[in-house]
Amino acid sequence: MxxxxxITDAMWDRIKPLMPLDPARGRRWADHRRTLEAIAWKYRTGSPWRDLPKELGPFQTAHKRLLRWAADGTWHRIFTAVLAEADAAGDVDWTVSVDSTVCRAHQHAAGARKGRRRPGRARRDHALGRSRGGLSTKVHLASDARARPLAVVVTAGQAGDAPAFTVVMNAIRVPRPGPGRPRTRPDTVSADRAYSARAxxxxxxxxxxxxxIPQPVDQVRNRLRRGADGGRPPGFDPDTYKVRNSVERCISRFKQWRGLALRADKLALAFQAALHFAAVLIWLRG
Structure with missing residues (x-):
């Protein structure tokens, strides 16, 4: 087969220095590059773990590595390091767009144990919600003007967009070279009418x-109805708003991976890790 x-050689040259080192005691890590290829193959094709080709090693190795690195923050650390490298090179366009997308959940995603949330453990609801369309997860994300993700957050599928906005904004943290705080403030944020809230x-x-952010028709009518008490309309730049399609294109890049478009992971921890891994490859591919 x-x-x-x-993962190309050029991409691996950038990822390799960010990978965990072999433990000081115990067995050495299996080949990192093959493991990453195995995880990418699983989510790109949307196949079950047990169908992993033999050329990519045992599926148990790739699955355990995905969860272990999700729990200890390795995936998020690699994603942050790639962002920091791009920002230091002036490659990040800080005209940011925010939006969300719903990912349907396979029936195999249900059934994870739900209990009290503990520090470092998966969230209690595992970012699964039930609505008219069945089980689903909502992915909230912010992207730069070149359709590359800056922050990714998952919630249950029925969650609203506006309540998650500040969570997404707080997730934007790009370290800078040398001492100093990470950059957390974009120049501009574009979003659709769902985010037109006073808060x-x-x-x-x-x-x-x-x-x-454009105003919905009902908000415009309410402001006009109140007359002088309604205040002035919020500023809106239609030319800058045209760039908002970058977040739509970013969502499309994620959903090219069938395992992300249709969630089969029981744990939100695993699904979030796969999103971070896909985000890393999106940045490395440019």
Whole structure:
């Protein structure tokens, strides 16, 4: 069987220094590159773990590595390091767009044990929600103007977009070379009408971030009905708003991976880790 590999030599040269070192005691890690290819193959094709080709090693190795590195923060650390490298090179466009997408959940995603949430453990609901369409997970994300993810957050599928906005914004943390705080403040944030809330506009104003968010028709009518008490309309730049499609294109890049478009993971921890891994490859591919 011939397996189409995803990680090029140039991409591996950038990932390799970020991978965990062999433990000081005990067995050495299996080949990291083969393990990453195995995880990428599973989520790119949407196949069960047990169908992993033999050329990519035992499926238990790849599955355990995915969960272990999710629990200890390795995936998030690699993602953050790639962002920091891109920002240091001036490759990040800080005209940011925010949106969300619903990922249907396979019936195999249900059934994980639900209990009290502990530090470092998966969230209690495992980011699964039930609505008219069945089980689903919602992925909230922020992308730069070149359709590359800056932050990814998962919630239950029925969760609203506006309540998750500040969570997504707080997840944007790009370290800078040398001492100093990470960059957390974009120049501009574009979002659709679902994010046209007073709390969101106030949050961006307090942080000195320019908001480009259109008002829904009902909000416009209510403001006009109140006359002078309705105040002036919020600023809106239609030319900058045209760049908002970057987040839609970013979502499309994620959903090219069938294992992300249709969630089969029981744990939110694993699904979030796969999203971070896909985000790393999106940045490395440019």
């Amino acid at each position: 011939s397996v189409r590999l995803l 969101i506009r106030s949050h961006l104003r307090e942080r000195g971030i320019r908001a480009v």
